[in-house]
Amino acid sequence: MITDFKGLRSRFPVLERKTYLNSGSYCALADSVKEAINNYMDDRLLVGANWDVWVMKNEAVRSLMAQVLRAQPDEIAVTASASAGINALASACNFTGKRNKVVISDFEFPTNAQIWHAQELRGARVVHVHRDANGYIPLEHFEQAIDEETQIVAVTHVCFRNGAKLDIAGIVELAHARGAKVMLDCYQAVGSMTVDVKKLDVDFAVGGMLKYLLGTAGLGFLYARQELIPELTPTNSGWFAQANITAMDITANRPSPTARRFEAGTPAVVNCYAVEAGLKIILEVGTDVIEERVRYLTRLYMDRLQEIDWPSITPREDERHGPMICVRANQVAQLFARLTEQDIVTSFRDDNLRATFHFYNNEKDVDAIVQALLGHRAEFRP
Numbered sequence: 001m002i003t004d005f006k007g008l009r010s011r012f013p014v015l016e017r018k019t020y021l022n023s024g025s026y027c028a029l030a031d032s033v034k035e036a037i038n039n040y041m042d043d044r045l046l047v048g049a050n051w052d053v054w055v056m057k058n059e060a061v062r063s064l065m066a067q068v069l070r071a072q073p074d075e076i077a078v079t080a081s082a083s084a085g086i087n088a089l090a091s092a093c094n095f096t097g098k099r100n101k102v103v104i105s106d107f108e109f110p111t112n113a114q115i116w117h118a119q120e121l122r123g124a125r126v127v128h129v130h131r132d133a134n135g136y137i138p139l140e141h142f143e144q145a146i147d148e149e150t151q152i153v154a155v156t157h158v159c160f161r162n163g164a165k166l167d168i169a170g171i172v173e174l175a176h177a178r179g180a181k182v183m184l185d186c187y188q189a190v191g192s193m194t195v196d197v198k199k200l201d202v203d204f205a206v207g208g209m210l211k212y213l214l215g216t217a218g219l220g221f222l223y224a225r226q227e228l229i230p231e232l233t234p235t236n237s238g239w240f241a242q243a244n245i246t247a248m249d250i251t252a253n254r255p256s257p258t259a260r261r262f263e264a265g266t267p268a269v270v271n272c273y274a275v276e277a278g279l280k281i282i283l284e285v286g287t288d289v290i291e292e293r294v295r296y297l298t299r300l301y302m303d304r305l306q307e308i309d310w311p312s313i314t315p316r317e318d319e320r321h322g323p324m325i326c327v328r329a330n331q332v333a334q335l336f337a338r339l340t341e342q343d344i345v346t347s348f349r350d351d352n353l354r355a356t357f358h359f360y361n362n363e364k365d366v367d368a369i370v371q372a373l374l375g376h377r378a379e380f381r382p
């Protein structure tokens with residue numbers, strides 16, 4: 001079957017007006033996602049408090065997210081954010097013994113560093129794995145850091161600063177050989193490529209719904225490997241994390257036997273409507289197809305950047321990058337503003353201008369940004 005990318009693109013109206021290369025920040029809005037939010041509004045007007053339907057919406061998100069990650073629904077907690085998932089997991093970790101080390105990397109999104117550092121009050125030791133002179137973090141650097149005292153390696157899949165993708169399978173193999181668990185922060189990857197948690201063999205994975213998963217802010221997920229769930233009791237909890245939500249028992253904490261134990265309070269209902277619609281698009285197109293499309297577009301962009309002699313700083317090899325390609329720029333905020341004036345939507349971190357690609361982008365988008373960069377090259381190229 002040949003995927004109709006043109007037809008798919010027409011479902012994202014903003015793409016008619018903008019060169020939208022910002023899915024790594026916030027996805028383009030699909031017509032069905034907008035409609036789903038309107039349906040929630042109609043529900044409120046027509047039915048009032050439609051709790052039976054609303055709770056099922058949360059379950060729909062759980063089930064769809066499980067399909068995206070190729071896991072089981074009982075292994076998915078639907079959380080308020082990636083941070084909420086990491087916090088719930090961290091709260092279940094015990095740092096009082098010898099295995100109290102947490103390994104993170106230079107590529108982490110701040111939240112994944114800050115939350116683990118917060119565990120220092122509970123006995124955790126946080127160790128950072130540094131990049132090399134080329135800006136990448138080779139597997140050997142992880143090899144030096146992960147040892148028999150390591151409880152968890154909490155690492156990003158794709159770096160939000162520079163687009164570099166880590167060798168997750170290699171890290172998992174190292175960690176497991178030394179008795180450590182791995183938590184993958186796949187926020188900058190999931191939805192833009194296949195993230196098969198079973199194949200990668202990670203123990204936990206977190207992310208959120210507003211980027212490549214096409215949903216909205218206010219919802220995230222935590223995947224926890226089935227066998228590990230019973231041994232983890234989050235102290236970061238709430239009534240929606242209980243085995244029986246409607247028991248209303250105030251005498252004890254009785255966590256759900258499933259990954260729901262990592263949840264907390266009332267589901268973010270309106271977000272569930274939007275996210276259900278977004279995840280359905282991802283599954284309809286298929287993550288393998290999306291990965292291939294994103295690879296094609298990112299390769300094309302990197303080739304064109306070479307041609308205009310403003311090469312990307314994101315590693316070129318397919319296995320070392322995902323949907324985000326960065327170029328270094330002088331006064332990057334000004335370059336970003338110029339592009340915005342030209343209706344080219346990007347973002348920036350450090351000195352890097354980030355262009356992030358999804359299946360709904362096309363060759364015209366690549367051409368538009370390359371032509372624009374060529375026009376600004378004399379002023380902004382380092």
Ligand SMILES: Cc1ncc(COP(=O)(O)O)c(C=O)c1O
Pocket residue numbers: 080081082083084109111112156158160185186187188207208220
């Ligand atoms: C890689 C990565 N991890 C975590 C986060 C933060 O997620 P949240 O705000 O849902 O906690 C982001 C947000 O951009 C991210 O890119």
